[in-house]
Amino acid sequence: MTITIKYFGLLTxxxxxxxxxxxxxxxxxxxxxxxxxxxxxxLKHKNFQVAxxxxxxxxxxxxxxxxxxxxxxxxGG
Amino acid sequence: MTITIKYFGLLTxxxxxxxxxxxxxxxxxxxxxxxxxxxxxxLKHKNFQVAxxxxxxxxxxxxxxxxxxxxxxxxGG
Amino acid sequence: MTNxxxxxxxxxxxxxxxxxxxxxAKHQTKTSIGAHNIFLGQVRADEIDGKTxxxxxxxxxxxxxxxxxxxxxxxxxxKFNLTCMHIYHSLGTVKAGEICLFVFVSSPRxxxxxxxxxxxxxxxxxxxxxxxxxxxxxxxxxxxxxN
Amino acid sequence: MTNxxxxxxxxxxxxxxxxxxxxxAKHQTKTSIGAHNIFLGQVRADEIDGKTxxxxxxxxxxxxxxxxxxxxxxxxxxKFNLTCMHIYHSLGTVKAGEICLFVFVSSPRxxxxxxxxxxxxxxxxxxxxxxxxxxxxxxxxxxxxxN
Numbered sequence: 424m425t426i427t428i429k430y431f432g433l434l435t436x437x438x439x440x441x442x443x444x445x446x447x448x449x450x451x452x453x454x455x456x457x458x459x460x461x462x463x464x465x466l467k468h469k470n471f472q473v474a475x476x477x478x479x480x481x482x483x484x485x486x487x488x489x490x491x492x493x494x495x496x497x498x499g500g
Numbered sequence: 501m502t503i504t505i506k507y508f509g510l511l512t513x514x515x516x517x518x519x520x521x522x523x524x525x526x527x528x529x530x531x532x533x534x535x536x537x538x539x540x541x542x543l544k545h546k547n548f549q550v551a552x553x554x555x556x557x558x559x560x561x562x563x564x565x566x567x568x569x570x571x572x573x574x575x576g577g
Numbered sequence: 578m579t580n581x582x583x584x585x586x587x588x589x590x591x592x593x594x595x596x597x598x599x600x601x602a603k604h605q606t607k608t609s610i611g612a613h614n615i616f617l618g619q620v621r622a623d624e625i626d627g628k629t630x631x632x633x634x635x636x637x638x639x640x641x642x643x644x645x646x647x648x649x650x651x652x653x654x655x656k657f658n659l660t661c662m663h664i665y666h667s668l669g670t671v672k673a674g675e676i677c678l679f680v681f682v683s684s685p686r687x688x689x690x691x692x693x694x695x696x697x698x699x700x701x702x703x704x705x706x707x708x709x710x711x712x713x714x715x716x717x718x719x720x721x722x723x724n
Numbered sequence: 725m726t727n728x729x730x731x732x733x734x735x736x737x738x739x740x741x742x743x744x745x746x747x748x749a750k751h752q753t754k755t756s757i758g759a760h761n762i763f764l765g766q767v768r769a770d771e772i773d774g775k776t777x778x779x780x781x782x783x784x785x786x787x788x789x790x791x792x793x794x795x796x797x798x799x800x801x802x803k804f805n806l807t808c809m810h811i812y813h814s815l816g817t818v819k820a821g822e823i824c825l826f827v828f829v830s831s832p833r834x835x836x837x838x839x840x841x842x843x844x845x846x847x848x849x850x851x852x853x854x855x856x857x858x859x860x861x862x863x864x865x866x867x868x869x870x871n
Binding site: 598608611612616617674685690695698 | 741742744745746748749751752753754755756757758759760761762763764765766767768769820821822823830832834837838841842845849
């Protein structure tokens with residue numbers, strides 16, 4: 424399936440992009456992350472949460488085939 | 501001694517004045533109040549605190565010969 | 578900002594939104610501030626026994642009130658790590674919908690301003706000799722009492 | 725004021741003192757309000773390892789952030805007797821001394837606004853995906869993290 428992945432804040436320094444679409448055949452969010460860690464080794468050591476379709480999810484959540492966002496610590500206000 | 505007495509808020513409806521100076525020979529605040537209650541019977545039933553020289557005092561305080569203020573409940577803000 | 582002599586907190590009439598905006602603008606040179614908290618008291622058009630409050634006429638025992646405002650100010654600076662504090666209260670007529678009290682605190686950190694502002698506003702309500710005559714639309718009145 | 729669809733809380737650049745003043749003015753027709761409480765977040769010129777923060781560049785996961793702001797708004801209206809609530813947050817560059825967050829709550833009674841404002845500000849800080857790049861005077865940077 425095609426997944427849109429969004430990166431924010433300091434994570435964009437590891438990925439050098441804000442958004443990408445990838446074809447991925449895995450089932451879980453954690454599998455997708457392993458794939459991204461291979462592509463962007465610097466990402467592995469960053470602190471972030473994962474949102475699927477704008478809702479925070481644990482990494483053992485099933486991929487629904489929609490939007491995934493990697494969110495570093497919040498700094499609003 | 502001569503005492504300046506200030507009235508505020510709803511108390512001025514009982515006294516019909518905001519300030520007056522009276523000669524008074526008593527010793528305690530409570531004696532002064534008895535005197536004022538004779539003069540302004542409506543004052544007796546009002547709820548108020550007494551300040552002497554801008555500090556709240558109990559009615560058994562000695563008169564210092566300076567300013568007395570009768571303060572109804574506060575309504576600031 | 579501490580240990581000054583009492584200054585006059587009172588303003589004649591309502592406190593305007595422009596005055597509040599200007600006061601905020603003046604703090605933009607103070608770059609150690611991270612959080613401001615502002616309380617505004619606004620006159621309510623309360624309905625009481627079928628009559629509606631159209632304005633409050635404020636009076637005060639001004640010298641004692643300014644001394645009390647000063648005490649509250651000193652106590653707040655002693656208790657909280659504040660960068661700035663400003664208090665303004667109306668005297669005279671303030672119509673329903675207009676602002677009669679403006680309290681403004683600033684600090685490097687947000688937790689401090691929440692605590693400090695509530696402390697100051699509660700102290701003003703309970704300790705400062707200010708009196709309010711609630712005037713109804715038919716020109717009758719009653720005297721306001723803080724709870 | 726509840727059950728609306730999420731609206732856009734974000735404003736490009738700093739929030740001006742005039743905007744805040746105008747927002748206050750707009751509430752003077754709402755004569756059931758007795759108390760307003762306003763929180764303003766201001767960018768601090770923090771000194772870190774000898775370098776001074778000159779600005780914060782804000783970015784956000786905008787759709788999720790607006791949905792979260794909406795959730796916070798609905799929760800606050802459910803929890804507190806509020807007449808009005810407004811939230812504005814900056815995106816893009818906000819210089820030291822400028823305002824990046826404006827939260828405005830109003831209620832008939834003061835106790836409510838103190839509780840509600842702190843609830844809303846703490847929720848914004850911890851739940852809304854907004855990111856801040858602290859830019860130093862020499863154009864190096866670090867990433868801000870809320871505590």
